[in-house]
Amino acid sequence: MQALVKTQKGVGFLELREVPVPKPGPGEVLIAVKAAGICATDVHVKHDRFPYWPPVVLGHEFSGEIVELGPEVQRFRVGDRVVGEPHTQACGHCYLCRTGNIQICPTKRSPGWGIDGAFTSFLKMPERLLHRIPDDMSFDVAAVVEPTANTVHDVIERAKVEAGDFVVVLGPGPIGLLAGLTARAGGARHVVIIGAPSDEAVRLKKARELGFDTVINLAETNPVEVVQDLTDGIGADLVIDCSGAPPAIASTVDLVRKKGRICAIGLTGRESVSFPWDKAASKVVDIAFCMSTSYTSWDRTINLIASGRIPAGEVVSHRYPLAQWEQAFEEMEAQRTLKVLLIP
Numbered sequence: 392m393q394a395l396v397k398t399q400k401g402v403g404f405l406e407l408r409e410v411p412v413p414k415p416g417p418g419e420v421l422i423a424v425k426a427a428g429i430c431a432t433d434v435h436v437k438h439d440r441f442p443y444w445p446p447v448v449l450g451h452e453f454s455g456e457i458v459e460l461g462p463e464v465q466r467f468r469v470g471d472r473v474v475g476e477p478h479t480q481a482c483g484h485c486y487l488c489r490t491g492n493i494q495i496c497p498t499k500r501s502p503g504w505g506i507d508g509a510f511t512s513f514l515k516m517p518e519r520l521l522h523r524i525p526d527d528m529s530f531d532v533a534a535v536v537e538p539t540a541n542t543v544h545d546v547i548e549r550a551k552v553e554a555g556d557f558v559v560v561l562g563p564g565p566i567g568l569l570a571g572l573t574a575r576a577g578g579a580r581h582v583v584i585i586g587a588p589s590d591e592a593v594r595l596k597k598a599r600e601l602g603f604d605t606v607i608n609l610a611e612t613n614p615v616e617v618v619q620d621l622t623d624g625i626g627a628d629l630v631i632d633c634s635g636a637p638p639a640i641a642s643t644v645d646l647v648r649k650k651g652r653i654c655a656i657g658l659t660g661r662e663s664v665s666f667p668w669d670k671a672a673s674k675v676v677d678i679a680f681c682m683s684t685s686y687t688s689w690d691r692t693i694n695l696i697a698s699g700r701i702p703a704g705e706v707v708s709h710r711y712p713l714a715q716w717e718q719a720f721e722e723m724e725a726q727r728t729l730k731v732l733l734i735p
């Protein structure tokens with residue numbers, strides 16, 4: 392089968408290669424991949440900015456159908472339509488695993504960078520990490536369950552959005568828009584989406600289509616003034632940074648109200664950034680850092696999408712056959728897309 396492989400360490404070294412179909416071991420199933428989303432992580436691996444173990448098939452956001460069962464599989468059958476938590480090789484014994492946090496176990500190696508992933512026709516996965524999707528959920532929509540489970544974990548479980556909250560999201564990429572939709576599903580009364588001029592053509596346009604209450608282009612409007620106006624000078628209850636841009640991160644403290652919450656999702660790619668520490672202290676702000684997805688976020692997410700409360704499929708802007716991966720990456724890196732799917 393053809394697979395998109397990172398062949399060795401360094402910048403680039405991505406190619407379509409013929410690889411063998413994996414054989415499911417005990418407790419594992421073989422999944423025919425139906426759709427797989429390109430994540431920023433895949434782009435970072437391409438550019439040698441994220442840990443990975445080459446040669447490795449990229450891709451960790453997938454949907455598919457089970458086509459073969461390994462020995463001792465108990466909960467799944469051939470024909471089941473599934474998505475999967477990318478927490479392979481978590482040890483099961485450490486403090487984090489024993490406290491239900493396999494997603495940050497130090498031995499975890501996910502499909503797509505630690506072990507072979509989903510930018511190919513078939514993928515093997517342990518059954519314990521799989522979740523069934525409803526019959527009427529398309530595989531394209533199911534492919535964005537993973538990024539949506541991130542925002543559900545971050546915004547609902549970590550930052551605890553509450554009914555009636557005034558929420559600000561910085562960075563209108565796929566995760567930012569999903570964070571805004573998640574906040575709305577969680578009962579936010581008003582969601583502000585903030586982007587840069589380079590976001591105007593695709594991302595802020597989509598934010599307006601999705602009906603967010605206020606959409607701000609930083610080149611035209613000062614978001615702190617707008618938020619102060621809209622909240623009678625109080626500030627936002629919850630500010631979510633999905634941009635990873637240092638000036639945006641610093642501005643979260645100006646946007647949030649006293650005793651409000653900041654939800655940190657975006658990564659900066661730097662060792663440190665400047666942050667108004669004392670101002671955050673004097674505002675008595677809670678900051679929730681976020682990484683990956685919890686077990687509890689997956690079925691919650693599938694239900695929120697299936698019921699229409701989070702229209703996650705709206706963030707899919709492009710789908711390409713796997714053979715056109717180069718064009719798909721190019722468009723995505725040029726920020727001309729939202730979520731891009733590869734179809735094997």
Ligand SMILES: [Zn+2]
Nearest residue numbers: 430431432452
């Ligand atoms: Zn991802």
Ligand SMILES: [Zn+2]
Nearest residue numbers: 482485488496
């Ligand atoms: Zn562990």
